[in-house]
Amino acid sequence: MSNPTENKEIRDLSKFDSEIYENISTLIENEADKSLVNLLADLHSADIGEIINHLDFDDAVYTFKLLDHEVAGEVLTELDENLRERLLAEIETDHIANIVDQLDTDDATDIVSDLPEQIKEQVLDKIDKEYSEDVKELLKYPEDTAGGIMNSDFVFVYESQLVKDAIEEVRKNAEEIDHIYYIYVLKDNHELVGTVSLKSLLINPLDKPISSIMEEDLVYVTPEVDQEEVARLIEKYDIVSIPVVDEKMIMLGRITVDDVVDVIHEEASEDLQRLAGLSEEEEFSDSSFRISRNRLPWLLIGLTGELISAVVLFSFEASIAQIIIASFFIPVVMAMGGSSGTQAAIVMVKSLTESEYWIRDSLKRIFKEFRVALLNATVCSAVLLFVTHYFFKAEVYFTLVLTFSLFIIMTNATMIGALIPIIMKKVGADPAIATGPLVTTINDILGLSIYLTLVTIFLIQ
Amino acid sequence: MSNPTENKEIRDLSKFDSEIYENISTLIENEADKSLVNLLADLHSADIGEIINHLDFDDAVYTFKLLDHEVAGEVLTELDENLRERLLAEIETDHIANIVDQLDTDDATDIVSDLPEQIKEQVLDKIDKEYSEDVKELLKYPEDTAGGIMNSDFVFVYESQLVKDAIEEVRKNAEEIDHIYYIYVLKDNHELVGTVSLKSLLINPLDKPISSIMEEDLVYVTPEVDQEEVARLIEKYDIVSIPVVDEKMIMLGRITVDDVVDVIHEEASEDLQRLAGLSEEEEFSDSSFRISRNRLPWLLIGLTGELISAVVLFSFEASIAQIIIASFFIPVVMAMGGSSGTQAAIVMVKSLTESEYWIRDSLKRIFKEFRVALLNATVCSAVLLFVTHYFFKAEVYFTLVLTFSLFIIMTNATMIGALIPIIMKKVGADPAIATGPLVTTINDILGLSIYLTLVTIFLIQ
Known part of the structure; x- marks a missing residue:
């Protein structure tokens, strides 16, 4: 069957269906942990995040602590920023490290960057070495640039390889990388030379050289490019992900359309805020x-x-x-x-x-x-x-x-x-x-x- | 090699690179059709659209008429709305029909819906019967609903079929459908029961039943749902396309994230316009x-x-x-x-x-x-x-x-x-x-x- 995080009931709570919310409140009150865990297990992380955003702070912490690492990580990315900060202050460093370890590098970077300096170091020490290096690398880029929203998880093959090698790479990374749309074709020095869509992999013979089916005219960005410019390119060329390369075309990471959708939303909100004279976005849990x-x-x-x-x-x-x-x-x-x-x-x-x-x-x-x-x-x-x-x-x-x-x-x-x-x-x-x-x-x-x-x-x- | 529309040079003109624009102006002036055709052939349709938006009207018509059907269709979708309307009034009905025939059903519907009533009928009569039925169906939905932005091109298999059948379906539709992210799994009566990602198709054995790898917890919408709600769901659940079904779960079409990105942009613009007291969006070519x-x-x-x-x-x-x-x-x-x-x-x-x-x-x-x-x-x-x-x-x-x-x-x-x-x-x-x-x-x-x-x-x- 499909993997555990995919197989969730979709209960879109914004349709003012507050029944689940009432149930959860009752279960928290009665400290009925087991029933609560069962109830949460059926929900999509985006919905759990939405519920926690609306709980009182103590209840939010209580509920969050019941989530397993993998779900907890996804839920964290859905929380209001200031609630997340307060909530993480209540969680042990070990637990934070376990949660961060489950996330895509871009989400992990977002969360780690908001931690107090000392906790940040500790968390980075505790997670997987290679992964931690990636996150440290990403932390260097300003939040609103291509580098700040890219993630370092992508599937690649070398230009001398075949379609079947690319499929093998997809297989190897399938568990770890949620969204795979393109395979990146690199030279030995990791210079980006082309992309291949999953569709092309499916319809071409297994022993065809990857270089013969790759797309060579690329839309790409360098890490310092403004996130708004990234969004503009993705919108203009109707693409679902964009590679990030350095000035020598060495592949650094990729930005997927779901992050760009957030950027577009964010930038649009900023415009409205500016017009109304609001310094930053307000969230429900703000005092x-x-x-x-x-x-x-x-x-x-x-x-x-x-x-x-x-x-x-x-x-x-x-x-x-x-x-x-x-x-x-x-x-x-x-x-x-x-x-x-x-x-x-x-x-x-x-x-x-x-x-x-x-x-x-x-x-x-x-x-x-x-x-x-x-x-x-x-x-x-x-x-x-x-x-x-x-x-x-x-x-x-x-x-x-x-x-x-x-x-x-x-x-x-x-x-x-x-x-x-x-x-x-x-x-x-x-x-x-x-x-x-x-x-x-x-x-x-x-x-x-x-x-x-x-x-x-x-x-x- | 890859198909002709994909293999284009990306010359993002908004970076104030007006050299190409000057070249094109000169070629138009000298009526150097052949050089102009060659130059345009190297450009991405989004860039051609941008150039035409900035040409004087006569030059815009002149340049547009030089494009072949396939490119012309894609360029049309990039044009400012009122320029498009005026430009189509200068094009023969047969030519319009040929252009529309090349488009995805959602884009075709957008363009046909803006045509004068009489031309609309003629164009619909001239294009492929089945395709024309699809477009007529889509024309029924208001522009700002899920039905108005969906397209009827999607890849599906029946629930009794195998992974290899799904791959065969992808192969058959690869030419016609540009963006394939999920395969939809339907019952015999076309009731939607699940989705399968291309990634799953790639990593699973060919003779595995599709029903054993499909995702059954679905996010979907009905055609009358507001486009803003569609955008919210795609953003919330981080998905790249969403199926549109009727009240009996019969599959009608799908909405892809690239259209949703446009919706988010449009809605954000609308908010700004409302705040400033503008009745509608202004375009460069407006008088x-x-x-x-x-x-x-x-x-x-x-x-x-x-x-x-x-x-x-x-x-x-x-x-x-x-x-x-x-x-x-x-x-x-x-x-x-x-x-x-x-x-x-x-x-x-x-x-x-x-x-x-x-x-x-x-x-x-x-x-x-x-x-x-x-x-x-x-x-x-x-x-x-x-x-x-x-x-x-x-x-x-x-x-x-x-x-x-x-x-x-x-x-x-x-x-x-x-x-x-x-x-x-x-x-x-x-x-x-x-x-x-x-x-x-x-x-x-x-x-x-x-x-x-x-x-x-x-x-x-």
């Missing part, structure tokens, strides 16, 4: 203090920015006192500048970070944004003119100045939103900075200044 | 008018909302005229309410749409958001109190009212941001609506009303 600490920095930066807006308004006190109606439209000019700037920034950042963008298009893009800005500013100003005149029945002079201000502010904000990402890219910074609250705040301040300056120039004698 | 039309609806909704804010301010005209300093802090209360509400909404939507959320946690979550709101509101109010008192040297009474207002507004906005997604989920609507400009605008209006009401109550005699 209120931790969440507050996560959200406060950007709130305080926003507060500072808006206090500068207040200073701007202060400096126009005389104008506002004289034309009180001007203050009623502060929300309009602020919000419209902010929105049009954010729209332009998001679209620009998206094309700067995705494949479709080429530097040679920059100028074209900026002109297009300018035309869009003029169009949208015209429409919105016309609506504002109409409403202010007919509904608010404001003075004609004021109406004209307000409308003209909105036009200038929207055009200006759109161009700022479009230009800042390009400038960031040119100086080598992350263009996405432009989508955060920082730029919205800058647009707020600029918008108010433009508005009140125009009001003062045209309406104050 | 200024199209882009403007995409951005205007939310700008106009925002304008309407802020005009309501202006009405609120109007109705407090007397208070503002009396306490002019109150108007200087309008940006502060608006922006802080908006930011804290958006932060809460994004975090809540994220956990509502991802696996970690369970209904039973709702109450816990809301309490946690409330505690976070109190913490952040306290810190920001304290900062505001300090700055207003020492820097702006405002009257003590006003300072206290302003600070108290900020506290109430931030707490209120956070709770609104957290609650609206939950309410949406309970009534079956999309929780993500809460992250759009709509809710920010509501928070703007509420924030201003709270602020000016408090100012009027406490400071106006």
Whole structure:
């Protein structure tokens, strides 16, 4: 039959099926270890991880300790990061070493890298020598690079070998390596020269030389490549795994699509977080203090920015006192500048970070944004003119100045939103900075200044 | 050797290598068809697609017409949607039929579904009967469901067959089906009973019954399941393809991870777009008018909302005229309410749409958001109190009212941001609506009303 970790019942708990969760809570309460072990044995590690994420901390530790090494390792990779850290602090070093030993090198590296320095050394000392060397090697790469997400487990053959040798390699590694999609074909010095899909192995005669069926045009990355770039390549070329090589094409490891799916998700979350001014991803088990600490920095930066807006308004006190109606439209000019700037920034950042963008298009893009800005500013100003005149029945002079201000502010904000990402890219910074609250705040301040300056120039004698 | 479409040079053009692009432009200009065909023959379809996306329309059509059917099909799937539509309008129906005939059923369905009704019929009439039936079947499912992204090409064996029969099936389908990861094991009535990985086929004896090595605990979906849910399952269970079955477990098709990667990307883009108030994704080849039309609806909704804010301010005209300093802090209360509400909404939507959320946690979550709101509101109010008192040297009474207002507004906005997604989920609507400009605008209006009401109550005699 199939191996023990594969043969699990799939109970996707997110479908709000909390029955199992209740059962587990009851079993923990009654310390019914045996029944609990039996129940857990039927579940997929991803589901066990999800349950443990939702248990109280003591129950989480209790349940985790009941898992056997192999399952425990897989469950660890599913836990919220801060829960995992706290939980591992409760587990003996020997036990951690046994668990880590069962994992793929990339997952093992993730877990070991989060351990306190002293425990880390101890764990690395206790696990299999060769495996530990691999993990130490992987620990050198930054977390968000190809090296940081690759694993060193892959199946390879030498270019002089035959199809049957490759199949034999698959057989030998089948137990240890879960996901095998391609066999890598190497020279004697481990230089990568080709790949062969399992499909090719199946359909070709056993005694055919591997070099005659291998794919030689390769998509590969070096370890320092950003994980987002890895994801882009896998997405673009529709592949399920990508080899990682050094600058001499020596094979170092491979990255599989399941890790890339996580990367895409992570990067997308990061974009959303940035836009909302969250410092990092929040997890269910985070405390209120931790969440507050996560959200406060950007709130305080926003507060500072808006206090500068207040200073701007202060400096126009005389104008506002004289034309009180001007203050009623502060929300309009602020919000419209902010929105049009954010729209332009998001679209620009998206094309700067995705494949479709080429530097040679920059100028074209900026002109297009300018035309869009003029169009949208015209429409919105016309609506504002109409409403202010007919509904608010404001003075004609004021109406004209307000409308003209909105036009200038929207055009200006759109161009700022479009230009800042390009400038960031040119100086080598992350263009996405432009989508955060920082730029919205800058647009707020600029918008108010433009508005009140125009009001003062045209309406104050 | 390997098949013609696989053996392409990988020239990832996004690395701002525009040399090839210049060459192609020159060849088009000189109508050097033969050289152009040779140059294109060396490129991967994903790269050709990228180039065509950046050419002027006439050049794009010219280049596309030079591609052979097989490559043309793959390139079509890489093109910006509106360019594809315009380009296909320039191609003869016969040629379209030939191109579509080369594609996987899911890609063929995508392309056929965008054709004008009359052309669609003609194309379906001209392609292979059986294939055309498959495509017609797939056309029935909404684009963003499992049925909409599945394809009907998969390799299967009956449960009574042997490993060698499965290998024979792989061999027979190898040419036609690009990505084969699992063989599906079916009963005579095509009910799905198990899956076998290519790895298992390689390592097991040829005469072993397939039923003895198949995986019976299956992750599967029905065609009406949302594509986002499909992505979540593939991500959670680290799988590379998922079978689609009807309610009687009859096998209909499969979804491969490369399509899911696109889905994850698409959904992430959608979240960002929603947050920025963009109606749909913008593409490089979109005209200024199209882009403007995409951005205007939310700008106009925002304008309407802020005009309501202006009405609120109007109705407090007397208070503002009396306490002019109150108007200087309008940006502060608006922006802080908006930011804290958006932060809460994004975090809540994220956990509502991802696996970690369970209904039973709702109450816990809301309490946690409330505690976070109190913490952040306290810190920001304290900062505001300090700055207003020492820097702006405002009257003590006003300072206290302003600070108290900020506290109430931030707490209120956070709770609104957290609650609206939950309410949406309970009534079956999309929780993500809460992250759009709509809710920010509501928070703007509420924030201003709270602020000016408090100012009027406490400071106006």
